[in-house]
Amino acid sequence: MDVAPDLLRRARKFALRAGLLAAAAPVAVAAAMTVTDAVRRRMHPLTATFPTEKPLTEHVEDTTTTIYTYGADLYDAMLEAIRGARHTVMLETYIWKDDTVGRQFKQTLIDAAARGVKVYVVVDGFANLVVPRSFFNFPPDVHVLRFPVFRPGMLALNVRKSGRDHRKILVVDDRVGFVGGYNIGSMYATQWRDTHIRLEGPAVWELRNAFVDFWNRQRTGRLPQLTDVGSDTWLPHLRAARNAPSELVFPIRGIYLDAIDRATSHVYITQAYFIPDHDIHDALLAAATRGVDVRVLVPHRSNHVVADWLARGLYTSLLRGGVRIFLYQDAMVHAKTATVDGRWTTIGTANIDRLSLTGNYEVNLEIVDPALAARMEDVFRLDLTNARELTIEQWERRSGLAKVGEALLSPLRPLL
Incomplete structure (x- = not known):
């Protein structure tokens, strides 16, 4: 046999x-x-108060920039801009809650359209599955693009059909623009520590162009096409890096790698979900090895526990390699920012994880300006007053059960 x-x-x-x-x-x-x-x-719940900075203003050539680190201040500025709109409002957001703040934004947009302003709204369908669909019913003069939950090609793992619209952009009259980590909702107004930037001047085109390109590529036949106006202003030191899966374009990862590789003094990173890929992980270690002061600020406890645990699986190699990790206490820090050597800054919507850097639609401003970088470093130092440093000695004393959990979850890291 x-x-x-x-x-x-x-x-x-x-x-x-x-x-x-x-x-x-x-x-x-x-x-x-x-x-x-x-x-x-x-x-x-993560409802503790935390230190915040008043809005900080700097000038990058003819563009005025203002940094917001408290949601209530940001929302006041955004609503004021919409109320003052004369021609166009373009709003794109990932999460939009049906609560007091969310309804205030909705009504302000409706009022703008009623007085003749052309209003265009993009909202991600998946991120708002728990929000009543009726909330996104607007009058016909408000044009709404709901980025679909499912698209043909997703199940076939077509990269061009993957990713969510994770961007948060507001552009008013092509004159004022906002971008950053804040979604729209009452909780974010007072309970989350996030960062947004306001632009006023020629550089607003960077955000307008990002919105228009996405709108025209994703719109259906019932929605109007927007005009691509071009720009006669070139600011190589203030530009938008835009991840676009449909075009297989992912520059945000590249700007991080380039900035970290250039660092000679310090790298300060604030991230909600910090799961760097192999190249960014190695770039941070290489910077620390050559004497750069590399500091990463993350939530001690975020709103996504699995992301927290996947991040922790990298703490040992980072801490042993000289990267300093700070844990933000008793509140959610959701900012996606970094500064390098007091010159380079990025503020935007992308986390340092696979979903943001090689998956979702994202937009980050890349700004080379010492004055703005100094402002952002002041914000970073203020955030550190509400954080504790995690040392390698403390980390290595964690329980064996924690180590097993990190090992079991590690296969999920490429997914997030």
Whole structure:
């Protein structure tokens, strides 16, 4: 009797079961963590007060820039801009809550359209699945593009059909523009530490162009096409880097790598979800090795527990390599910012993780200006007053169970 075929079948069956178990384990652990964290967040919500800076203004040639680190201040400025609109309002957001702040934005847009302003709105369908669809019903003179949850090609893993619209942009009259990490909602107004920037002047074209390109590529036949006006102003030291999966363009990752590679003094990074890929991870370690002061500020506890645990899986190598990690306390820090050597700054919508850097539609401003960088470094130092540094000695004393959890979840890192 020839037993070889039977043994081969058994081996294949065993390998299949082992593979399924290996794939299921991290998903099961992630699901259990998510449920447990949801209970914990109900019992211990992230509602503590935190230090904030008043809006900070600098000038980059003919463009005035203002940094916002408190949501209520930002929303006041955005609503004021919409109320003063005479010609156009272009608003793009990832999450838009049906709450007091969300309804205020909705009504202000409706009022603008009623007085003859052309209003265009982009909202991500997936991010707002928990928001009643009726909330996004506007009068016909408000043009709404709901970026669809599912698109043809997604199930076939077509990269051009992947990604969410994670951007947050407001452009009014081609004169004033806003971009940054803030979504729209009452919770973000007072309970989250985030960063947005306001532009007034020629550089607003960078944000207008980002909105128009996305609108024209994604609109359906019922929505009007927007005019691409071009720009006679070139500011190589203030530009928008735009990730666009449909065009296979992902420059934000590149600007981070280039800036970190240039660093000779210091790198200050603030991130909500910090899961760097191999190249960014190695670039940070290389910078620390050559004597650069590399500091990363992240939430001690974010609103996505799985992202927290995936980030922690990289802490050992980063801390041993000289990267300093600071944990923001008792509140969610959601900013996506960095400064390098007191000259280079980025502010925008992209996290340092796979979803943002090689997946979603994102936009980050890249600004080379010492005065603005100094302002952002002041913000970073203020944030550190509400953070504690995680040392390698403290980290290596974590429980064995924590180490097992990090190992089990590590296969999910390429997905997030």
